[in-house]
Amino acid sequence: AQSVTQLGSHVSVSEGALVLLRCNYSSSVPPYLFWYVQYPNQGLQLLLKYTTGATLVKGINGFEAEFKKSETSFHLTKPSAHMSDAAEYFCAVTLNTGNQFYFGTGTSLTVIP
């Protein structure tokens, strides 16, 4: 069975500091991995995804994530936090052979001025 674990339901960083949101997954077959962002009272928006190829993927708004198979991780980073990054972030996994998506419970990011 597949699952996603996001460590830290709440993360606070200072404006300009590094953002690191953690995501670990379990999967019996090669996964497809996604990060979504949800701003207040809005639906989810895709930040970035990994399917195949380069393990470091870049997304919108300066975010990037690295697929590390040996660690079963797909952590999201951004070098310098901006106030507008305050939102809920969800990691998700699906299989290259399947259809159902599995979402983590989300990490709420607060950016302190």
Added chain:
Amino acid sequence: GAGVSQSPSNKVTEKGKDVELRCDPISGHTALYWYRQSLGQGLEFLIYFQGNSAPDKSGLPSDRFSAERTGGSVSTLTIQRTQQEDSAVYLCASSLVGNSEQYFGPGTRLTVT
């Protein structure tokens, strides 16, 4: 182009009433998903439609929940005899195929009083 739309955006209903939530996916997207997002929780998978295949209903929490997708496009999620624990945001998403990135609608906030 138009994104995923959902209606109504907010719905307040009395306990025991039936409700219908509507989702208009992006044109041409063959896959459609329904999720439930409760306060402080992640996304709970409810049901998945893919083309003309039988839907994956494995996430529906009880037989009070049902969904249909007419003509491979619009989908309706129906909750019968609503209970207070049904209060949540119901999100719809569509994708080109089953394991590609999903595009989410803004959600329907359901409140059962």
